[in-house]
Amino acid sequence: MPPRRTVAMGSDSDDSDEFIMRCLSCEEDYDGDDAGTCKECYQEANEAEEELRLEIRELNAKLSFLALPSPLLNPSTADLVLLPADEPSAAPVPAHKNILSPPWVLRSESTARREQSVTRSPVFKAMLENDMTESRSGTIKISDVSYDTLRAFVDYLYTAEAHLDNQMACNLLALGEKYQVEHLKTYCEKYLIAKMNWDKAIANYAFAYQYNCKELLHTALAVILENMDCLTQNEYYAELVDSHPHLVVEIYETYLVRQPNTAGAFNAQGLCRWN
Amino acid sequence: MPPRRTVAMGSDSDDSDEFIMRCLSCEEDYDGDDAGTCKECYQEANEAEEELRLEIRELNAKLSFLALPSPLLNPSTADLVLLPADEPSAAPVPAHKNILSPPWVLRSESTARREQSVTRSPVFKAMLENDMTESRSGTIKISDVSYDTLRAFVDYLYTAEAHLDNQMACNLLALGEKYQVEHLKTYCEKYLIAKMNWDKAIANYAFAYQYNCKELLHTALAVILENMDCLTQNEYYAELVDSHPHLVVEIYETYLVRQPNTAGAFNAQGLCRWN
Numbered sequence: 007m008p009p010r011r012t013v014a015m016g017s018d019s020d021d022s023d024e025f026i027m028r029c030l031s032c033e034e035d036y037d038g039d040d041a042g043t044c045k046e047c048y049q050e051a052n053e054a055e056e057e058l059r060l061e062i063r064e065l066n067a068k069l070s071f072l073a074l075p076s077p078l079l080n081p082s083t084a085d086l087v088l089l090p091a092d093e094p095s096a097a098p099v100p101a102h103k104n105i106l107s108p109p110w111v112l113r114s115e116s117t118a119r120r121e122q123s124v125t126r127s128p129v130f131k132a133m134l135e136n137d138m139t140e141s142r143s144g145t146i147k148i149s150d151v152s153y154d155t156l157r158a159f160v161d162y163l164y165t166a167e168a169h170l171d172n173q174m175a176c177n178l179l180a181l182g183e184k185y186q187v188e189h190l191k192t193y194c195e196k197y198l199i200a201k202m203n204w205d206k207a208i209a210n211y212a213f214a215y216q217y218n219c220k221e222l223l224h225t226a227l228a229v230i231l232e233n234m235d236c237l238t239q240n241e242y243y244a245e246l247v248d249s250h251p252h253l254v255v256e257i258y259e260t261y262l263v264r265q266p267n268t269a270g271a272f273n274a275q276g277l278c279r280w281n
Numbered sequence: 282m283p284p285r286r287t288v289a290m291g292s293d294s295d296d297s298d299e300f301i302m303r304c305l306s307c308e309e310d311y312d313g314d315d316a317g318t319c320k321e322c323y324q325e326a327n328e329a330e331e332e333l334r335l336e337i338r339e340l341n342a343k344l345s346f347l348a349l350p351s352p353l354l355n356p357s358t359a360d361l362v363l364l365p366a367d368e369p370s371a372a373p374v375p376a377h378k379n380i381l382s383p384p385w386v387l388r389s390e391s392t393a394r395r396e397q398s399v400t401r402s403p404v405f406k407a408m409l410e411n412d413m414t415e416s417r418s419g420t421i422k423i424s425d426v427s428y429d430t431l432r433a434f435v436d437y438l439y440t441a442e443a444h445l446d447n448q449m450a451c452n453l454l455a456l457g458e459k460y461q462v463e464h465l466k467t468y469c470e471k472y473l474i475a476k477m478n479w480d481k482a483i484a485n486y487a488f489a490y491q492y493n494c495k496e497l498l499h500t501a502l503a504v505i506l507e508n509m510d511c512l513t514q515n516e517y518y519a520e521l522v523d524s525h526p527h528l529v530v531e532i533y534e535t536y537l538v539r540q541p542n543t544a545g546a547f548n549a550q551g552l553c554r555w556n
Contacts, residue, residue, distance in 0.1 A: 025300045025313045031322035038300050040320045047306035048317030051326050058333040065340040068441045071401065071464040072347040074380075083379045102379050104358045105349075126346065166343045189346040 074164040077101050078157060086134075088146045088156055096153035098145075099160045106163060107134040126163050129185040151181060162190050170197045172206070176213060183217045195219045202226065204233050208242035211257075212250050227260065234261055349439040352376050353432065361409075363421045363431055371428035373420075374435050381438060382409040401438050404460040426456060437465050445472045447481070451488060458492045470494045477501060479508050483517035486532075487525050502535065509536055 026035050030048050043051070077084055077100045084100030107130045125131055133140040140146045148156060155177040162168045166189065168178060175194040182190035198210055199222055207229040214223035230237065237243060237257070247254050301310050305323050318326070352359055352375045359375030382405045400406055408415040415421045423431055430452040437443045441464065443453060450469040457465035473485055474497055482504040489498035505512065512518060512532070522529050 027313055027316040029317075029319040029322050031318045031326070034319065036319040038302055041302040041316060042304075042318040042320040042323030043306045044304040044309065044311040045315045045317040047304050051306070051330070055326070055330060055333065058330065058337065061337055062333065062340065065337065065344065067464060067467075069340065069343060069347065072344065072349075072441050074347075077379075102377075104352075104377050104379070166347050189342060192342075 069166075073166065074105065076161045076164055077105075078161070086144050086146065088148060088160060090151050090153050090156050091147040091149040092151070093153050099153070099157050101160050101163075103134050103141075103144075107131040126189075127185040127187045148181075151177070155181065159185075159190075162193075163187070166193075168193070170194065172198070172201060175201075179213075179217055179219070191217075191219070195222050198222055199225045202229055204229055204236075204240070207233070208240050208246050212242075212246055212253060215250065215253055227257070230257055231261055231264070344441075348441065349380065351436045351439055352380075353436070361419050361421065363423060363435060365426050365428050365431050366422040366424040367426070368428050374428070374432050376435050376438075378409050378416075378419075382406040401464075402460040402462045423456075426452070430456065434460075434465075437468075438462070441468075443468070445469065447473070447476060450476075454488075454492055454494070466492075466494070470497050473497055474500045477504055479504055479511075479515070482508070483515050483521050487517075487521055487528060490525065490528055502532070505532055506536055506539070 081100035086101045087098035175197045179194035207226045211226035356375035361376045362373035434456045450472045454469035482501045486501035
């Protein structure tokens with residue numbers, strides 16, 4: 007739509023003399039002060055967005071092609087079982103050596119880069135490729151894990167998906183750290199960040215420190231700093247003081263370094279470690 | 282930047298009385314006639330694009346996690362070999378039953394949907410799950426295929442990637458059709474469409490018909506129809522007349538139905554089958 011010009015009567019050079027245009031996207035009228043882009047850029051942005059959506063559809067189709075079903079759906083071809091060491095009566099979780107530790111040989115620099123992307127777990131790889139007990143027996147015992155978590159962990163190695171709640175995200179992240187499954191760690195960390203609130207902030211802060219999750223740690227700390235007035239009332243506060251007093255000290259130091267009246271002194275002492 | 286108003290001297294209600302704005306995207310000046318979107322929509326579009334790019338990064342990370350290396354890199358864990366039946370001296374191509382025919386059992390409607398996405402090849406699945414010769418011997422012989430194509434085909438089942446040229450795209454598409462690997466068929470079809478030109482149009486048209494590739498067929502036909510004046514000079518024309526005369530008839534019928542002076546008569550006879 008061409009722009010309309012509204013001219014106030016009797017004031018032909020007045021400020022009320024303005025052009026009204028219609029936005030090609032929201033189809034609402036706007037004036038020059040609210041102008042965004044020219045028509046050409048709008049059309050280019052539309053085409054770029056359509057290309058990105060097409061790329062996403064193609065990537066999703068590729069993922070559907072590459073994802074494997076859980077080995078629990080039919081364990082007959084499994085050549086490996088995983089056992090929760092602390093639940094001797096639990097059923098074994100079936101798996102395949104070639105999925106947990108994909109085969110490869112180093113051939114060139116490009117293959118070396120590829121290795122990084124295809125090694126789902128360097129720990130399983132070392133267990134299964136070298137002549138270790140696990141490789142010979144076809145059994146991997148995993149301690150400090152429930153059957154449900156172990157099953158979800160193995161499923162993730164086939165599907166890159168997991169049904170998470172807060173507890174499962176923490177359990178799987180811990181396994182991801184232990185077996186160096188970086189993709190799973192990131193997946194769980196994102197879930198915990200998305201579900202972060204004041205009730206969970208202190209527990210997540212300690213957890214993030216323990217499992218070396220930088221993004222989660224920063225998010226938890228930000229929530230804590232927004233709630234300093236009720237920090238000591240949080241149900242996990244006393245526990246944190248007992249278990250990780252240095253983390254509590256970090257909270258106070260970071261808080262104070264951000265206060266205008268104390269920041270200079272703290273910075274001068276180089277006390278702020280997190281920022 | 283706020284809009285500037287340019288007023289032509291002595292013509293205060295003239296058409297040259299116009300507002301000039303600066304596009305927030307390309308940073309060029311534009312006037313009201315070239316206005317695209319309001320500022321709010323521009324900002325929203327920017328955020329939406331950033332989210333799409335983030336989604337693409339996450340999907341690519343997931344793909345890197347799920348892609349498996351070629352089984353040729355280390356054949357020691359293979360429980361299956363594929364042989365090009367027409368090249369008895371060629372080396373066998375190693376593979377894994379659980380990759381070519383992922384295990385699953387039907388459990389629910391949602392599992393049924395999942396089956397569709399995880400069955401890389403329903404043909405291999407039938408061969409390997411039922412008690413057929415291939416399953417018992419661990420050997421699948423494939424006719425009408427070279428070692429290089431077979432190797433690329435197996436690699437694709439692990440990585441969802443292939444190094445294509447025109448010939449390899451045709452060879453792999455044919456194997457995709459034979460073994461019902463739909464994702465590979467689409468992958469090759471897209472390549473052939475992207476590389477389409479007049480020299481390839483007739484050969485691609487016949488190929489697309491033979492392997493039931495609708496998009497490729499339409500693209501090839503469109504290129505042919507744009508070049509009707511030199512159709513009979515194309516090096517593949519005579520060959521097509523010999524091998525698929527009905528396809529040549531289709532070309533002429535489609536061409537004529539699009540001509541204003543003959544369209545009515547052809548449509549009345551219901552002759553157009555492609556549109």
